[in-house]
Amino acid sequence: MNRPLLEVDNLVIEFETDRGTIRAVDGISFCVGASETLGLVGESGCGKSVTALALLGLIPSPPGRVAAGSIRLDGRELTGLSEARMRKVRGKDIAMIFQEPMSALNPVFTIASQMTRVIRRHQGLSRRQARAAAVEMLALTGIAAPLRLIDDYPHQLSGGMRQRVMIAMAMSCEPKLLIADEPTTALDVTTQAQVLEQILALQSSFNTAVILITHDLGVVAETCSRALVMYCGRLAEEGTVESLFAHPRHPYTAGLLESIPALQASRNRHLPTIAGAVPDLAELPPGCLFADRCPSARSLCREEHPRLITSGRDGRVACHFPVQSREAYRAALVQWES
């Protein structure tokens, strides 16, 4: 197997708060191959976005810091890189698309001004060349008349258009890795699909690897080849999308899949949810962090933190008692609830 593009090894991110040091990300490891699409799934606050910011060296510090671990891009270590060198990586090797197209662009500069600045910084083009490159990139993101909107300000565009501009800006320097942090969450459903398709189309023409951060399992199913499920800053499960959806091994993954509303199910069916709430990161229990919400938790789960074990061909799961099948999970859930 070729060497992966991105290797993250035992990444630990800590934040200093009034209530002591909090581990937002606790020892996660994963790889992204060249031109692969990896899904990063989990609920709000599980450490997805913090992980993404860490890849760019943008953890707000203080209060945050990368306490341990290594991030290698093309074999080059990024942690501990100087701020000046890291700036050459940002936007050039790794580009990021943010969730809120409303606020992620600078309101007082035109689209042209914001895009050409990035292009000129990383590619050393002249003003005129950079503008031409920006127009070309906007056209590639499916904007019909780029010349008409390039001199507009962000507030003059719709949410979908702004997100396309964001994608154009991200792809303008042909990054090796694109991080898309909930790129479609703030858009309406019809635009969501178009924007996702656009990202995938550009990915294949530029051979870019994509990390797609989302809490929408449907999006993962449609776009990704592999996915990581995060819970409370730790990796719960990793696997190919097919195996994750057909045979979830971690009860959290199984719970997430159960709580997707099905179109065919009767209207009166009770929609399963995952009971309880995410534990307080400042006062973590000693054992498995999911134990209090898990239908198949036993006493061992509350005492010892489960290690990641390989499961299946190339999956991993952090659970003492992995789920055998979705039916078995459903049965355990019914029993646990009663």
Next chain:
Amino acid sequence: METLQYTLRKLITGLPLLFGVTLISFALMVYFGPDLTYELVGKNPTQEQIERVQSELGYDQNFLVRYLDYVREIVTLDFGQSFSTGEPVADLLARTVPVSLALTLPGFILGNLLGILLAQIAAWNRSGWLDKLIMGGAVVGMSISFLVVIIAAQVIFSSSYGLNWFPVRGWSVYSLADYLYHVAVPTLALVFVSLGYNTRFYRAVFVEEMSRDHIRTARAYGTPPIPLMLRDVLKNSLIPIITRIMFSIPMIIVSGSLLIESYFGIPGVGKATFDAITTGDQPVLKAVVSLTAVLFVLVLIINDILYKWVDPRVSLK
């Protein structure tokens, strides 16, 4: 065109403001201000003499007539002559306002520019030692009274106890060298007292702006610190900055320099206003009050036009 329409509309809606300000201040002057009659009539006046002086001063007419007279003066910009010196009020203002402006503008501009610069450094190094140093200095600057600052500056720079480099009183300005010679110490004092407030205010604005999503985007695309602070952060912070600066302008033109003018014996408009208040020199007061009100209306309009200029989302409709 939009701007012109807006200006005209605002000028018209500014009229009630002018009316209110002049009415209230005129009522205060008439009913609570000093009565000049007995200072002008001399010793042992007859009833006739008293009445003649009162009619010269216009005291015998009813309030409405006197107020309308004031309005006419504002419209024609003719405020008559000073009761104390007999100098036409227009001449008095033409003589004192430029002096005050020349005196306070360098300190005002420097105080704001340095404040912005220090605030940018502090905001960039937020909660680092440089930030703590700058903010600590700002608190010290804010805590020292203007009077103490003026006196200390005079002792250090303008007296034989200190360096004795600059004059302690007077304003005999005939060349640029004269100007710099006289304006240096007052400017130093003005910068010292305003810098703390300015730095704290601007730092708060910058810190807030730096937490915005688009600043995170700019950083995620490799924007270096200086362009980030001077372009992305500063341009987005200009609305509160412009507001603060614009609303200080009427103050520095009319009254902000009073203490400096008194302590350095400089014949500016602040000193002239203060004298007019204490002696009941109504023509001067009326002129200054209406000038202030007009300045505020103008500042409001210019302020909004500047908003539109710095932020494309602002509409003047």
